[in-house]
Amino acid sequence: MNDFDLVRKNLFRRKLRASLMIMSILIAFMIFGVLAGFYRAFTLGEDRAAADRMITVNKINFTQPLPIAYYNRVRAVEGVRQVTFANWFGGYYQDPKNFIMSLAIEPSTYFDVYRSEFDVPPEQLQAFIRDRGSAVVGEKLAQKWGWKIGDRIPVQSNIFSQKSGGHTWDLTIAGIVKGKVEHVDTNFMLFQYAYFDETRSFGKDTIGWMILQTTSPENNDRVAKTIDAMFANSTAETSTDTEKAFGKAFVAQFGNIALIVFLVVGAAFVTILMIVGNTMALSIRERTREIGVLKTLGFSGPRILAMVLGESVLLALLGGVPGLAIAALIAMALRASLTNVAPAFAVSPTIMLQGLALMIALGLITGIIPALNAMRLRIATALGRG
Amino acid sequence: MRSLWLQVAAVTSINLKSIAQRRWLSLSTVIAIALVVIVLLAFLAMANGFQRTIAGSGADDIAIVLRAGSQAEINSTVSRDQVRLIEDAPGIARGADGKPLISPELYLVVDGIKRTTKTKANLPLRGIGEQGMALRKDIAITAGRMFSRGSNEIVVGKALLREFEGLDLGSTVAFGATRWTVVGVFEAGGSVFESEIWADLNVVQSLFNRNNIVQTVRARLTSPAALNELKNYSDTDPRLKLDVKSEASYFAEQASQTTDLIQKLGWPLAIAMALGAIAGALNTMYSSVASRATEIATLRAIGFGGFPAFVGTLAESLLLAVIGGLLGAAATYLIFDGVTASTLGGNFTQVVFDFKLSPWLIAEGVALALIVGLVGGLFPAVRAARLPIVEGLYAN
Numbered sequence: 001m002n003d004f005d006l007v008r009k010n011l012f013r014r015k016l017r018a019s020l021m022i023m024s025i026l027i028a029f030m031i032f033g034v035l036a037g038f039y040r041a042f043t044l045g046e047d048r049a050a051a052d053r054m055i056t057v058n059k060i061n062f063t064q065p066l067p068i069a070y071y072n073r074v075r076a077v078e079g080v081r082q083v084t085f086a087n088w089f090g091g092y093y094q095d096p097k098n099f100i101m102s103l104a105i106e107p108s109t110y111f112d113v114y115r116s117e118f119d120v121p122p123e124q125l126q127a128f129i130r131d132r133g134s135a136v137v138g139e140k141l142a143q144k145w146g147w148k149i150g151d152r153i154p155v156q157s158n159i160f161s162q163k164s165g166g167h168t169w170d171l172t173i174a175g176i177v178k179g180k181v182e183h184v185d186t187n188f189m190l191f192q193y194a195y196f197d198e199t200r201s202f203g204k205d206t207i208g209w210m211i212l213q214t215t216s217p218e219n220n221d222r223v224a225k226t227i228d229a230m231f232a233n234s235t236a237e238t239s240t241d242t243e244k245a246f247g248k249a250f251v252a253q254f255g256n257i258a259l260i261v262f263l264v265v266g267a268a269f270v271t272i273l274m275i276v277g278n279t280m281a282l283s284i285r286e287r288t289r290e291i292g293v294l295k296t297l298g299f300s301g302p303r304i305l306a307m308v309l310g311e312s313v314l315l316a317l318l319g320g321v322p323g324l325a326i327a328a329l330i331a332m333a334l335r336a337s338l339t340n341v342a343p344a345f346a347v348s349p350t351i352m353l354q355g356l357a358l359m360i361a362l363g364l365i366t367g368i369i370p371a372l373n374a375m376r377l378r379i380a381t382a383l384g385r386g
Numbered sequence: 387m388r389s390l391w392l393q394v395a396a397v398t399s400i401n402l403k404s405i406a407q408r409r410w411l412s413l414s415t416v417i418a419i420a421l422v423v424i425v426l427l428a429f430l431a432m433a434n435g436f437q438r439t440i441a442g443s444g445a446d447d448i449a450i451v452l453r454a455g456s457q458a459e460i461n462s463t464v465s466r467d468q469v470r471l472i473e474d475a476p477g478i479a480r481g482a483d484g485k486p487l488i489s490p491e492l493y494l495v496v497d498g499i500k501r502t503t504k505t506k507a508n509l510p511l512r513g514i515g516e517q518g519m520a521l522r523k524d525i526a527i528t529a530g531r532m533f534s535r536g537s538n539e540i541v542v543g544k545a546l547l548r549e550f551e552g553l554d555l556g557s558t559v560a561f562g563a564t565r566w567t568v569v570g571v572f573e574a575g576g577s578v579f580e581s582e583i584w585a586d587l588n589v590v591q592s593l594f595n596r597n598n599i600v601q602t603v604r605a606r607l608t609s610p611a612a613l614n615e616l617k618n619y620s621d622t623d624p625r626l627k628l629d630v631k632s633e634a635s636y637f638a639e640q641a642s643q644t645t646d647l648i649q650k651l652g653w654p655l656a657i658a659m660a661l662g663a664i665a666g667a668l669n670t671m672y673s674s675v676a677s678r679a680t681e682i683a684t685l686r687a688i689g690f691g692g693f694p695a696f697v698g699t700l701a702e703s704l705l706l707a708v709i710g711g712l713l714g715a716a717a718t719y720l721i722f723d724g725v726t727a728s729t730l731g732g733n734f735t736q737v738v739f740d741f742k743l744s745p746w747l748i749a750e751g752v753a754l755a756l757i758v759g760l761v762g763g764l765f766p767a768v769r770a771a772r773l774p775i776v777e778g779l780y781a782n
Contacts, residue, residue, distance in 0.1 A: 024662030063495040158461040275662040
């Protein structure tokens with residue numbers, strides 16, 4: 001019987017208590033993994049927002065339309081490299097529950113502005129530009145419904161209807177869009193604005209928002225001011241901001257709920273660790289007498305220290321590692337359904353390493369005081385105590 | 387039999403009186419249980435508050451008419467012709483003057499600035515028809531007056547005023563090139579309407595270029611049962627094809643998703659934490675039994691049975707749990723009850739709501755605490771009952 005066997009046997013002496021502690025640690029690290037994954041997903045998109053990309057929306061609110069005439073005026077602003085625009089379509093497939101993130105766009109400029117994110121084969125892009133009734137879909141969306149190039153897909157909108165009275169737009173898939181970097185969400189459908197504007201029953205000649213790319217991030221401020229001044233006091237005033245600031249403001253709208261959930265869940269994680277730590281420390285204190293016996297048998301102080309610490313670290317790992325693994329599985333399972341909110345939701349290797357470090361820290365912190373006490377313990381005192 | 391209960395009472399009282407000797411250990415268990423209850427109740431109070439605000443907004447005898455498939459007001463469009471057809475629909479109540487009690491409404495999103503974070507947030511601006519006020523329950527103007535028809539005047543909900551700046555009575559706000567004056571503040575019995583800004587439908591339509599289009603039509607029904615008549619009417623007329631729902635069921639749908647999400651997060655988390663607390667309680671109770679081993683053995687030696695020792699230990703554990711549970715409930719009440727929060731609701735606009743604890747939720751929290759106490763005390767109690775007398779007497 002080596003020291004490790006002893007550690008293991010000690011740990012499982014009270015099976016119920018040990019299992020409960022392992023269970024609690026497992027859950028704590030599951031919470032940690034999921035939370036950290038979410039946090040990463042939210043901040044990753046923000047960090048990677050292109051510094052030279054700006055968004056122009058209606059000053060009243062970004063859901064209000066802008067006149068399409070603005071597009072050409074913005075093109076002419078000095079310091080603007082490229083502009084494109086989009087209009088929210090509110091599409092769904094077959095049933096309102098099958099929501100599709102769908103936009104009517106200007107095809108030739110849209111993929112230029114987003115060239116660092118989206119990858120469309122040139123011939124597919126050409127086909128899309130040529131055929132007014134066509135659409136391109138993101139890889140993930142195509143996979144979800146098993147759509148292929150050439151398929152004709154009936155898409156309905158929960159906002160718009162056709163001039164003819166119908167509610168359905170039949171779109172031919174001309175291409176599949178792939179993401180170039182990890183955080184890009186390809187769960188979308190894009191179709192031609194020209195076709196959309198011509199067929200819709202209301203809102204003609206308006207667009208949702210413009211995305212523009214400046215010649216350099218240093219020009220951002222000046223470009224924004226020029227554009228907003230150009231439309232000041234008109235019926236549709238604009239507000240131009242960097243993509244990053246826009247995204248941040250949008251996320252902030254989920255407001256205190258997200259913050260409160262984050263805080264409460266974080267507090268829960270810390271609480272579980274505290275409860276478990278306390279329990280672990282106590283269960284080692286309970287064994288003072290045995291430690292005295294071990295010392296009598298000739299176990300050195302450092303060896304006992306190592307054994308006690310080993311026991312608490314083992315316990316933390318036994319709970320923590322499966323906990324993180326489950327978090328990774330949850331992230332994988334949820335990724336598909338959360339793709340609109342948090343496309344990069346995953347328990348990354350960095351999070352795994354952080355988790356491991358936390359487990360070892362938990363083990364060491366909860367074990368150190370009883371371990372030191374055990375090491376310093378005088379045999380006579382130990383045997384004399386209850 | 388009577389002597390058994392006397393024994394139980396005696397041992398239990400010894401147990402409870404001796405808690406003071408293990409005060410630190412007992413306190414840590416109480417705190418652990420209290421924390422579990424706080425986390426559970428914080429989530430439940432949040433879900434409850436959100437649910438009450440939204441679901442409490444709807445009435446059974448008000449119908450809400452939306453474009454088929456639109457699911458939320460913000461997405462819906464209803465044309466003027468359709469509004470006229472609805473005016474003549476069966477099942478709709480009429481006022482003393484014979485006019486149908488309906489309110490065509492336009493729901494737009496405008497920006498507001500949040501007081502706490504100074505960030506932009508989506509606020510709902512609702513253009514309401516003449517009957518708009520009359521079609522909502524518990525509406526009262528608490529300061530100022532109602533807007534006058536045809537003017538750039540708005541009234542704002544009380545909750546909105548609390549959470550967003552620049553909307554105080556008498557101030558002017560710009561939505562685009564138009565300036566609006568806040569002439570009144572209204573209360574709506576804590577419903578979601580208190581998170582809205584209201585103005586005259588016709589003014590909103592013309593200033594936002596939405597002539598001839600509204601988003602929803604609200605109508606007072608002659609009775610809740612008349613909803614089906616209205617539904618049939620809409621389904622059979624090809625010019626309509628609209629979704630007709632009672633306002634109550636519309637808001638219930640809107641609330642359910644977020645409420646579900648909060649609850650689905652809260653319960654598993656609380657149960658997870660409860661497992662940790664059980665581990666803590668087991669510790670406390672095993673120590674309690676160990677420290678009283680001599681005592682228990684002595685009692686057994688003079689003729690007390692095992693059952694009183696069992697009950698005594700369990701009672702101690704349950705008492706700690708109840709204290710923890712009540713402490714947690716009290717703390718949640720003090721920290722969270724009435725806290726105002728806001729988030730994006732189903733209409734893509736901010737919904738302001740309060741955390742709301744209810745007696746039933748507190749009962750759920752204390753019940754969870756009792757389960758922790760029961761499980762955490764059960765095994766040590768069995769040990770106390772079975773403790774061999776001789777071993778116990780020599781324990782120290």
